[in-house]
Amino acid sequence: MPNLVAAAANASGAPVPTPSDYPTIAGFGGRNIVWALAQMHLFLAAFVLAVPIFALVIELIGVLHRDSRYDVMAHEFMKISMAAYSLTALAGGGLLLALFVFYPVLMTYLTRIFQGQLLIYALLFVFESVFLYLYYYSWNALRYDDRKWLHLTIGLILNTIGTTLMFVANSWVSFTMSPSGVDATGAIIGSIWEIMRGPLWNPLNLHRFLANIAYGGAIVGAYAAYRFLSTSDPQKRAHYDWMGYSSNFIAVIGFLPLPFAGYWLMAEIYAYSQQMGITAMGGILAWLFIIQAVLIGSILLAVNYYLWCGLGRTDGGARYAGYIKYIAIVVVGGFLVWVTPHTLILSSEELRMLGGTHHKVLGPLGIMPAKNTAVNLMLLATFLSFQLFRRATRTPTVSWARAGNAVIVALYVAGALNILGAGLYGYITPTVYKVGASVPQVATTLSVIVLCIIIDALMARGARVSEVRWGRMSARSQYALFVLPVAFTWLMALMGYIRSSVRTNWHIYNIMKDVSPESYIPSIGTAGNIITMVTLGFMAVIVFVFWLTSLDAMEQPAPREVAP
């Protein structure tokens, strides 16, 4: 009998909510509360899921290089992550409560859709907690020899569960954007697997996975920078400088392929619904990409500045200092192109003075081919800054070093020319193919980076290693590491706002309408203010987490024994 009831429920479509189905508290709807809680949960979840991934990789590097410094650093990364774990669960619980309070009809439907899977999610969460505690608390007990491999295996299982957990949660989001496994009325017609694997699920999975790595790296980098600035002990400064450099490296490694994942996601959105794609890229949300440019531009400027300062750590760094100005021209120039808007909203007088809605010279820089060219050249320039730092620490001694250098230079030149050429092609091709023209640009950037890494690794065999004086960094350079988490946090929230807004007035696109009084896309100013408030909240949480972490290292001196 219960099976018949369940079958009947599944066969019925999505409920049709009315405005009275959205409870208010003191006359206020719950959208902003849900928005803030969802964003806070995502910030924390991204952080606690990402840190164990690169902690595991660093731990493995430590084993392979037989260098215990890596092990210490990985352990410290995990210590920060642990303090944030329970706060993540707390924010998640708060979000769930707010969703059921303010959107009961939607949540009832979603619970019906994902009912079996929710149990699996709960189980995964339990396993995640078990393996997280096991991984962290067994660190010293399983530190050497064969036991270390057992510890690494625990880390691998933890990350497999954590990543699966994120993929499961992503399926709820992708279902609301591109529902699958249901008919046009929302009645279930497929298995839970068919419901999960909607057209946007995997692009979202990849995008979030990479973004989490970059985000986690940026946050632990800020922790290292803060600890660096807070101590005058040369040994500690050296340790935290190295930790900051490694964190920055992790953030950039996660960040460099993100545009490619972004293009894939947008291409799938366009393929699923051209309307949805245009709403995001060419409609009301188009102006947001100017802020995105400012955010990513400031991230790249900060990363490059930090790397240039890092050349001072080695004696060999001075020989590359002359290249910095050229890299700076590319990064700053690219940034300026990226923030150039296409269409200007002008008064009649301004329109008359300008001679149209587009500036005659700068207007062409406002369209996608120019922006794609700019961002790819900026990414190449950033990688070059990395490569210069590595070169400052190693002088190749292989017989083919000269030829290797020539190949690397040729790769950069050919890559830059190909990116420019594809950008120019974008001007002469119809709009529909402009996005397509950006694919070879990203492919070029990634190819140059991968090939340079391979050639550099081969050239590094038997290279003369210069001493890196960790800790020989200015205080100013450390502030670049604070720009990253602030910009990444704001950027994540901005992208969340765009992703959610493309559904326009649908809870579940094409299936269940949002008829609440708050079913509109707020202006960028309003969204920016909310994003800033949530970011401030997150900063407060992170400061608390850092404080908790540093508390662990404090020890109260034993009281003096008083003679009886």
Add this chain to the structure above:
Amino acid sequence: MTFLRVMIFSLVVLLTYTAIANLLPQVQTSVQVEEETKPAALDRSGQIAWGKRIFTGKGTCTLCHNDLGRAPNLLALDLSREFAARLADPRYMGTVKGKQGPNAIEAYIRESMLKPSAYVVAGFGKKGTNDTVSPMPDVSAPPISLSDTEIDAVIAYMEDRAGIEVTVPLPSATTTQATVHETGDEEAPAKTAKEVIEKYGCAGCHDILESGADIGPKLAGVGARFDRDGLRRKILNPNGKVREGYKPDIMPSDFGRQMRASELELLVDYLSNLRSTRIEQ
């Protein structure tokens, strides 16, 4: 002290982003509410104007059918020729094959809205389908969800634009149509031609309302040079044929999306009365 410095620095960075967000043009969509309208009260010109409003509003047609190349720009094409040519094209797979005349064109437009893949204009098909599958959705299904009466109104608008006989029936007296209107912060439509000119910045480029601007052609006497349809075309597709001595691509080509039908008609009324070339002389 370090903590304070770091926090102040982070706050300055954060507030910079917030300030930029608030400095950009602020656009907010409106809450959509169901509002009862009575199309039965509409005459033919009212039905056409309603169709235009759906075309640029609820139907979201101009999201793709514009001059950006995502779909054929229906506001710039010579539709009377285009429709006939499509029906005669061997690639046409629809049910109106071999038929001619206004009724066939009506059936074709309806079919193209409900089954867009019946004929896909070369170069506009979904990627990898060799122009056999259209990316356009069925307009009667979500998210657009046009009703039969609304589809009729859009067809009436298309037929009128094409300059062919409007064949769709007027909404019957018993029809009551629930349609979606946007409310909230949406800007109210201009009430006079002067308001329209100010709202869309026409005087910034054209010498109109004594602005003295000279970027675009003077509009004195424009009513004598173009009939009403010609004026509509010049507003909606300004770059189709640009007057000698003036540059193309200066006048925005998206007024079809920006303007309300009532605003367009107010502007056309005003311009058609500018018959004297006194200012030019």
